[in-house]
Amino acid sequence: xxxxxxxxxxxxxxxxxxxxxxxxxxxxxxxxxxxxxxxxxxxxxxxxxxxxxxxxxxxxxxxxxxxxxxxxxxxxxxxxxxxxxxxxxxxxxxxxxxxxxxxxxxxxxxxxxxxxxxxxxxxxxxxxxxxxxxxxxxxxxxxxxxxxxxxxxxxxxxxxxxxxxxxxxxxxxxxxxxxxxxxxxxxxxxxxxxxxxxxxxxxxxxxxxxxxxxxxxxxxxxxxxxxxxxxxxxxxxxxxxxxxxxxxxxxxxxxxxxxxxxxxxxxxxxxxxxxxxxxxxxxxxxxxxxxxxxxxxxxxxxxxxxxxxxxxxxxxxxxxxxxxxxxxxxxxxxxxxxxxxxxxxxxxxxxxxxxxxxxxxxxxxxxxxxxxxxxxxxxxxxxxxxxxxxxxxxxxxxxxxxxxxxxxxxxxxxxxxxxxxxxxxxxxxxxxxxxxxxxxxxxxxxxxxxxxxxxxxxxxxxxxxxxxxxxxxxxxxxxxxxxxxxxxxxxxxxxx
Amino acid sequence: xxxxxxxxxxxxxxxxxxxxxxxxxxxxxxxxxxxxxxxxxxxxxxxxxxxxxxxxxxxxxxxxxxxxxxxxxxxxxxxxxxxxxxxxxxxxxxxxxxxxxxxxxxxxxxxxxxxxxxxxxxxxxxxxxxxxxxxxxxxxxxxxxxx
Numbered sequence: 001x002x003x004x005x006x007x008x009x010x011x012x013x014x015x016x017x018x019x020x021x022x023x024x025x026x027x028x029x030x031x032x033x034x035x036x037x038x039x040x041x042x043x044x045x046x047x048x049x050x051x052x053x054x055x056x057x058x059x060x061x062x063x064x065x066x067x068x069x070x071x072x073x074x075x076x077x078x079x080x081x082x083x084x085x086x087x088x089x090x091x092x093x094x095x096x097x098x099x100x101x102x103x104x105x106x107x108x109x110x111x112x113x114x115x116x117x118x119x120x121x122x123x124x125x126x127x128x129x130x131x132x133x134x135x136x137x138x139x140x141x142x143x144x145x146x147x148x149x150x151x152x153x154x155x156x157x158x159x160x161x162x163x164x165x166x167x168x169x170x171x172x173x174x175x176x177x178x179x180x181x182x183x184x185x186x187x188x189x190x191x192x193x194x195x196x197x198x199x200x201x202x203x204x205x206x207x208x209x210x211x212x213x214x215x216x217x218x219x220x221x222x223x224x225x226x227x228x229x230x231x232x233x234x235x236x237x238x239x240x241x242x243x244x245x246x247x248x249x250x251x252x253x254x255x256x257x258x259x260x261x262x263x264x265x266x267x268x269x270x271x272x273x274x275x276x277x278x279x280x281x282x283x284x285x286x287x288x289x290x291x292x293x294x295x296x297x298x299x300x301x302x303x304x305x306x307x308x309x310x311x312x313x314x315x316x317x318x319x320x321x322x323x324x325x326x327x328x329x330x331x332x333x334x335x336x337x338x339x340x341x342x343x344x345x346x347x348x349x350x351x352x353x354x355x356x357x358x359x360x361x362x363x364x365x366x367x368x369x370x371x372x373x374x375x376x377x378x379x380x381x382x383x384x385x386x387x388x389x390x391x392x393x394x395x396x397x398x399x400x401x402x403x404x405x406x407x408x409x410x411x412x413x414x415x416x417x418x419x420x421x422x423x424x425x426x427x428x429x430x431x432x433x434x435x436x437x438x439x440x441x442x443x444x445x446x447x448x449x450x451x452x453x454x455x456x457x458x459x460x461x462x463x464x465x466x467x468x469x470x471x472x473x474x475x476x477x478x479x480x481x482x483x484x485x486x487x488x489x490x491x492x493x494x495x496x
Numbered sequence: 497x498x499x500x501x502x503x504x505x506x507x508x509x510x511x512x513x514x515x516x517x518x519x520x521x522x523x524x525x526x527x528x529x530x531x532x533x534x535x536x537x538x539x540x541x542x543x544x545x546x547x548x549x550x551x552x553x554x555x556x557x558x559x560x561x562x563x564x565x566x567x568x569x570x571x572x573x574x575x576x577x578x579x580x581x582x583x584x585x586x587x588x589x590x591x592x593x594x595x596x597x598x599x600x601x602x603x604x605x606x607x608x609x610x611x612x613x614x615x616x617x618x619x620x621x622x623x624x625x626x627x628x629x630x631x632x633x634x635x636x637x638x639x640x641x642x643x
Contacts, residue, residue, distance in 0.1 A: 130567055137574045144581055156589045160598065163582050167528050174535035174571050181564065182542040
């Protein structure tokens with residue numbers, strides 16, 4: 001089973017190389033891309049089942065024992081993220097193939113996309129802080145290229161912001177690595193978990209906060225989120241969907257992993273995380289309310305939702321982290337779906353600006369349904385997928401007597417609903433306010449090319465699946481959270 | 497030795513931060529390069545120092561830590577790649593706008609000028625191209641929307 005661990009990284013990299021070799025044939029490229037991502041999905045599911053049954057798995061590349069070699073580790077959280085990540089990557093790839101634009105016009109799209117997939121898998125699987133940096137860079141470099149595909153004026157402007165802020169975060173990450181290595185003499189995460197305890201408490205707290213800043217930039221945590229709503233909306237909608245679903249969540253995963261594994265109760269910045277979580281939720285949702293563009297509204301909602309995940313972590317209880325993990329599961333599915341639905345809206349209406357759209361409930365009723373279900377799910381309307389994780393987080397908050405953050409999260413839920421209703425009424429319900437001659441071209445009864453609609457339908461169904469499977473999923477999240485707070489299985493899997 | 501490395505890193509971080517806060521793209525690029533150098537110097541300083549770590553060349557206990565150097569090398573290669581991408585982007589930005597400056601975000605600019613996008617009065621896209629004109633970036637301004 002351990003032999004499966006490197007495959008989610010190696011297969012997409014091989015696929016990327018192959019994809020360049022067969023660059024002349026778009027069909028061959030597509031077959032390779034879909035086959036590789038489907039294989040990665042299957043492997044991830046197998047790993048998830050195995051890890052949930054037998055506990056964490058670790059593999060040492062080249063036979064060099066930890067903490068010297070390159071370590072790959074999979075525990076429950078890793079495999080949950082890996083499974084979701086690969087499903088989203090596969091769904092969005094099919095959407096991108098169906099969508100006129102990015103994928104068709106760029107010979108390198110498929111291989112860059114596969115490198116992004118490899119980077120995402122590597123970030124989840126790595127058991128080594130330095131390799132986490134390398135995985136981040138792999139993922140980010142691919143994302144720079146995807147974001148600026150086409151090289152339009154807006155894309156270059158926002159791409160610039162994105163690259164500069166990411167490079168800055170990387171420099172900070174290297175600095176943090178250097179300091180941690182100086183203090184402990186290791187970068188292996190399991191090894192660090194033990195050695196961190198020997199450091200003076202002040203130094204530990206400083207490292208904890210430094211890591212929150214480093215990963216907070218990637219996760220778009222308040223006040224480090226300003227780059228996100230600026231850069232994401234300019235990318236092609238398939239690209240935005242995968243960024244929205246996965247990239248910030250890789251940052252959240254890194255925060256979850258490092259804060260629980262390295263630091264003990266005394267040095268965890270719990271209050272700081274809760275304050276940041278509240279501010280992230282509020283500022284994100286207020287930003288969304290002020291916007292008038294579907295993609296920008298949804299981008300601000302990414303920021304706002306990150307707050308819920310960090311809230312769960314900030315409680316540092318099994319219930320809180322379980323809620324956060326389940327929230328991540330729900331969020332990845334729903335957010336990706338919403339951006340895909342947004343892509344369909346843009347495809348039909350020719351714009352993503354609320355003032356130019358309207359009346360789509362008549363012209364494209366199917367797309368309206370595809371948007372409505374995840375939108376209500378995002379707001380947390382029962383019985384859709386957002387309800388149970390929000391309830392779990394609120395319960396966990398009340399158990400810990402953190403009433404303020406619970407109140408903030410409830411208000412933000414309400415505002416989220418408001419902002420979803422705003423999109424709904426502007427795009428689907430109301431007649432077109434301006435440009436009455438605006439052409440809305442409905443290509444088919446489905447509301448778009450089948451290859452764009454099909455993955456969206458599949459992801460909406462997956463979102464409903466998350467809602468109906470909430471019980472088992474919450475149990476799984478609970479087991480993953482218990483692993484995080486008591487990392488002995490993780491450490492013994494790596495160090496033996 | 498380590499103290500001087502620490503001071504070098506601090507200096508590089510300081511200068512880099514100052515340059516990143518400038519409005520000119522080329523300065524930001526240089527600032528980022530300096531900042532990453534600072535981080536790399538810090539990495540270099542993180543390992544134990546000593547004789548070259550070649551097996552057979554002396555007492556292994558006195559070797560310098562090769563891992564820190566390997567880290568720094570990896571980080572340098574990655575920074576190099578990303579910096580060249582950034583240079584390409586900056587060049588593209590220069591081709592498109594004819595300026596070596598960071599362009600403001602449209603919404604940022606509207607807030608800074610005290611104006612707000614009013615639903616009844618302004619079409620956002622027409623406003624957008626007007627704002628770009630006012631900014632002096634008229635080299636290849638797009639036609640005002642399609643209305």
